[in-house]
Amino acid sequence: MKNIILTQQEIAHKTRRIAYQIYETFPDENEIVLAGIANSGYLFTQMIATELKKIAPFEVTLCEVRINKDNPLDEIETSLTPAEYTNRSLVLIDDVLNSGATLIYGIKHFLDVPLKKFKTAVLVDRNHKQYPVKADFKGLSLSTSLRERVQVVLSENEQCAYLED
Numbered sequence: 001m002k003n004i005i006l007t008q009q010e011i012a013h014k015t016r017r018i019a020y021q022i023y024e025t026f027p028d029e030n031e032i033v034l035a036g037i038a039n040s041g042y043l044f045t046q047m048i049a050t051e052l053k054k055i056a057p058f059e060v061t062l063c064e065v066r067i068n069k070d071n072p073l074d075e076i077e078t079s080l081t082p083a084e085y086t087n088r089s090l091v092l093i094d095d096v097l098n099s100g101a102t103l104i105y106g107i108k109h110f111l112d113v114p115l116k117k118f119k120t121a122v123l124v125d126r127n128h129k130q131y132p133v134k135a136d137f138k139g140l141s142l143s144t145s146l147r148e149r150v151q152v153v154l155s156e157n158e159q160c161a162y163l164e165d
């Protein structure tokens with residue numbers, strides 16, 4: 001059974017709010033890097049970037065982060081070279097924070113490079129962390145059972161988030 005937890009309009013509102021929070025956190029920057037975890041996390045990153053470009057005077061650079069979710073110890077690939085985000089402010093973004101594994105391995109990757117400021121953002125925080133990681137910016141905090149699954153759909157035709165059991 002699917003229960004809608006975020007409609008297209010609610011996702012748009014939460015995306016805009018996160019964009020404003022990012023802008024407020026980095027008011028003196030000339031450029032920030034938005035690093036989105038591949039697939040839905042990167043699509044959500046692109047949505048945030050679109051909103052940020054409407055309100056913020058700084059340049060927004062996108063970076064796609066590819067993590068093997070089945071084996072997160074595999075080498076992480078990014079669409080930017082480390083030199084392109086060294087000494088810059090960076091926000092690592094994903095669609096859902098579940099156990100925290102994907103986000104923490106992403107954080108670990110970026111900690112190998114000196115950054116000016118580092119934050120994290122997610123659309124849905126499930127509150128089931130097995131790792132000591134938190135989202136600095138989140139659209140929705142949701143307490144779920146472990147067997148339930150949050151699915152985020154961010155396509156051209158449909159945008160929603162739902163809970164499956």
